[in-house]
Amino acid sequence: MIKPRTPPGVMELLPRDQVAFQRMLDTIRLTFERFGFLPVETPVFELSDVLLTKSGGETERQVYFVQSTGALEKAADGAVDGGSRPALPELALRFDLTVPLARYVAEHEHELAFPFRRYQMQRVYRGERAQRGRFREFYQCDIDVIGKDALSPRHDAEIPAVIAAVFDALDIGEFTIWLNHRKLLRGFFEGQGIEGDRQLAVLRELDKLDKRGEDAVRATLVGEGFGLSADVADRLLAFSRVRSTGHDDALAKLDALGAGTPLFEEGRGELRELLGRLKAMGVAESRYAINLSIARGLDYYTGMVYETTLDAYPQIGSICSGGRYDNLASHYTKSKLPGVGISIGLTRLFFQLRDAGLVAGADSSVDALVTLLDDAGLDHALALSQALRAAGLNVETQLEPRKLAKQLQYADRAGIRFVVIRGGDEAARSAVAVKDLRRGEQFEVIEAELAQRLLEARQEP
Amino acid sequence: MIKPRTPPGVMELLPRDQVAFQRMLDTIRLTFERFGFLPVETPVFELSDVLLTKSGGETERQVYFVQSTGALEKAADGAVDGGSRPALPELALRFDLTVPLARYVAEHEHELAFPFRRYQMQRVYRGERAQRGRFREFYQCDIDVIGKDALSPRHDAEIPAVIAAVFDALDIGEFTIWLNHRKLLRGFFEGQGIEGDRQLAVLRELDKLDKRGEDAVRATLVGEGFGLSADVADRLLAFSRVRSTGHDDALAKLDALGAGTPLFEEGRGELRELLGRLKAMGVAESRYAINLSIARGLDYYTGMVYETTLDAYPQIGSICSGGRYDNLASHYTKSKLPGVGISIGLTRLFFQLRDAGLVAGADSSVDALVTLLDDAGLDHALALSQALRAAGLNVETQLEPRKLAKQLQYADRAGIRFVVIRGGDEAARSAVAVKDLRRGEQFEVIEAELAQRLLEARQEP
Incomplete structure (x- = not known):
């Protein structure tokens, strides 16, 4: 007799919870489709050389490799006979939906219409350390708009409208979509004489504000490593504190930043325009705010960045994040494929909502x-x-x-x-x-x- | 630059085909829910010792094992250092939805209400030889009703009603659900003096009727290996040929079989009762027929067995099969869990339908x-x-x-x-x-x- 049990790090639900989870999936999918996104599904495994072209270090260490019985035996035979280290297995489980999207768009480039609007809601796999609330298998619900050669910033404005519609429909409480722009950020740093790699280092330091507190961060910034003047440090901290309440306040706070470098003005212009589009789309102004401390994926995003938090549960952190990137699939194609997208980590969100008592086992799907x-x-x-x-x-x-x-x-x-x-x-x-x-x-x-x-x-x- | 491509043996669709596929999934799910089945999802991987308790030989050779980067390195180190063959990896991808169901029901036995009616629509994995139309990753859409200690044969009657509703809703042409009963089959064999393992051998031979033709099979049955009399061989062949057209004909053909052993009569009684229930449920009589050549999973099913074929495409073979089994989870629990269920292999079905021109790329999901x-x-x-x-x-x-x-x-x-x-x-x-x-x-x-x-x-x- 074998003890029936699941591996650690997965979320398996009893039927009534599964009904609740399924309703969330359905709601998200319906909303993605309302905005004209098309479904894509990719295989759970990719060829290892295709999947791992881009990622290194941390991510690669978390990859799950897949081998059939035959391949496993062959590898073992090789190791035993020759004593040589076997090559990486041929297949690996996807660890996100972005690399498969890049592969999909590059592979089917000539069969797709651009801008290509796709949604994908599937499970992804990471060999995380086993820990409560950390999952080795979890759902991601992604949308992306991919352009060929170019993609108008106007697409960036639709993204918060989709997020707002999703979380309004999920009905899990008040939420705020936080907006920032990497060009505004980088332009502001330029204006303070902080360039190149130092921008990243300073950003990392500012990212610790919540944990370390303002005094500690200021001390580091004016300390030996960074050597910033007290004035510059204060301006950086003041910039990081900027958050708007309401539409007009967002515009006013952007105005109040004063003149900046061309890059700064480009970012500010795009943010202003995006705010106007959100108003035109009728997105409630309580749903969005600028937050100049938002940075996200420092080496990946190049324009708008988004985070979303539940107003009553800030400790859950961002429940939907994303942004604008310059080139999706440079490892697979010479075509330039800029895009903008967001991702909802639904397994973790469901787990947290259930912990907070916000989703109880639903009524049965049986009427x-x-x-x-x-x-x-x-x-x-x-x-x-x-x-x-x-x-x-x-x-x-x-x-x-x-x-x-x-x-x-x-x-x-x-x-x-x-x-x-x-x-x-x-x-x-x-x-x-x-x-x-x-x-x-x-x-x-x-x-x-x-x-x-x-x-x-x-x-x- | 890496060539973007998927591994062999997977079905990846362009958006319009994905829309068509998604509509089929939605239709099946809706219909399963109409009949009061509850959703279950299980992790894509199970612990190897849990997954492989039951299967051996052919199935085990087709299993995909999963290892994180760390586990892989450790295994390689062990092999290189000690020259010993590494143990089986801890995790393996599910190869069907039945073993995970058994594990799920045994694990959550005390939290589930019985009879437990669940549907599950997920992908499964088999290390098949690469070949057109053979998939290493494919969707199964399963329903099962699991009883505790006992399960009334009345549940068996609902199953063809579900199948009929599913394929009516999918609207892919006329179809027939073929019905047989293992007790009728075994009882008939008993009546011909064929007992025990010889029943299986004869069944296997009869299963070749389509391929080998009646004369060849008859010759084998009366030949040295089987040594059946010409009379018995003829009766077996006549029995195998029985197919009904319409409700009354099915009852008449069952009557015309003459008296049999108690086991035979038990099977006939259940088949008759099931036909009555189908009529009560209003299932169109063109949708079902008895077919006494249907055997299926010889060592697994114990009562009703079902197959479904498209009338215009018999060469596709059965598109939905299943039956009644005595005990779902004997490897995981001492509780007796009889059940009845069916499975639709949707990836293969979609592939075949597309080949036959029965599903074209759908209209977009965008209106x-x-x-x-x-x-x-x-x-x-x-x-x-x-x-x-x-x-x-x-x-x-x-x-x-x-x-x-x-x-x-x-x-x-x-x-x-x-x-x-x-x-x-x-x-x-x-x-x-x-x-x-x-x-x-x-x-x-x-x-x-x-x-x-x-x-x-x-x-x-």
Whole structure:
């Protein structure tokens, strides 16, 4: 007898939680499609040489390699016979959806229409250290818009509108989409006489503000390593503190930054324009704000950057992040493919929301249980169930008669809302009784009207 | 520069095919949920000792093992240093959804309600020899009903009703669900004096009827190896030929088999009862037939067995198969868990349907392209797009003005049906022009009525 168990670092759900998770997936997908994004799915494994062209160090150490039994035996034979270290296995599990997207776009470049708008919602794999809340298998839900040669910054403005629509639809509380622009950031640094690699070092230091506090960071910036003047350090800290509240405030805070280098003005111009587009799209101004401390993927993003936090749960950190990049697939094609995209790490988000009590096990996906009181009623119960299904209801039929109390208990535990009962009295009237377990109410309805009545009742809280 | 390419044996789709595939997945899921099945997802990898407890030989040779970079290095070090053969890697990719289901039900036995009705639609992995139409990664779409200690045969009757609903909804042509019962089969063999392992051998021979033809099989059965009498061989062949056309014919053909052993009568009784239930559920009688040559998974199924074929494409073989089994998880728990289930191999089915021209690249998931004629119209186009999305339409906005012909060409190539154009004339009337690219028609509509009009038009062919 083997103990049934999952490997560490995966999230496996009981059915009612799986229903809740599935509803989140469905909501995200629906919203991505509303904005005209097209579905893409890629294989869970890629050829190792294709997958690992770009990543090094930390990421490569977390890669899962895949070998068939045959390949494994061959590698073992080689090692035993020759004592030589076997080559890397041929296949590896994807660790994100960005590298597969780059490979996909480069491979199918001549079959795709650009700008190419794709969404992808699949699991990715990382050999993380096992730890509560860290996952080795987790869902990413990504959208990206990829241009060929060029991509108008106007696409960057749609991204926060998609994020806002997703989290409005998920209905998990108030949230804020934080906006910044790498050119504004880099231009500001230039203006302070900080250039090249020093920008990165200073950014890394500023990124520690939350953890180390302002005094400690200021001390480091004016200390030996950086050697910045107190004035410059203060200006950097003041810049990092800039956050807007409301649309007009965002524009005012951008104005208040004063004149800057051409790069700075380019970034500010794009941010201003993006704010205008968000207003045109009717995105609620409580949903977005500029936050000049946001940096993200220092070596990757080149324009707009986005983070999203839940207002009531800042400790969860960013639940949806991304930005603009210059070239998606330089390892696979000579074509220049600039893009903008975001990613939601849904497994981790679901885990955190459940921890915070924000998603409880949902009601069952089953709307109604058609009960069975005696064998004579079986064919009628089957036919009634089929009629309800044809009308669009999810129905389970009780196939063996049990005490009604048992059947009600089963429905209650399973999270099934409506229980349909056809006793002798009701049958004589061509009617059925319905128990609404959520409301604790019971009503009688003519059988011919049952489906319509349940469809309506399902809409009510 | 690395050549972007996928590993052999996977099916990766361009967006319009992916839309078609996604619609099939959605349809199957919707139908599974209509019948009260609950969603389950399991991790792509299982612990090797858990996954491989049951399978041996052929299946085990096809398993993909998974190792993180660290584990791989450790194994290589061990092999190089000690020259010893490394142990099996800790993780392996699932090769079906049945073993993970067994593990899931055994692991969560005390948290599940029985009969447990679950559906699972995920990819599985097999190290198949690379060959056209053979996949190393493919979707399975499974339903199973699992009982604790016992499970009424009445559940077996729901299964063909689900299959019929799925393939009716998929709308890929006429199909037939073939029914047989292992007890009828075994009982009949008993009646002919064929017992134990000889039953299996004879079944294997009968299974070659299509390939070898009746004369060759008869010759083998009366030949030295089997030594059956000519009478018995003829009765076996006649039995194998039994196929019904229509409900009453199925009952008549069962009656015409004559009296048999108790096991035979038990199987016949269950088949008869199942036919009655199908009628009660309103399953069209053209959708099911008895076929006494169906055997399937000889060592696994113990009661009803099902296969499904497309009437116009018998060469595709069974597109949905399954049956009743006695005990799901004997390797993981002492509890007896009988069940009944079916599986659709969707990747292979989609591949075959596409080959047969039965699924073409679908229309895009994008309903409408909102065009842009000049920069001044941008904010209006964005707001209009958002209004259409709020009404439930999937909309892409053209964000940079291009020649209208170019925008129409883009929509046409992308498979987007409706193109919304707001020229100066229309704008003066608060109207827009809509091109319906599918119908090759154009109409004008007041902007405030556009969403409603498109929602209606989308329903029309």
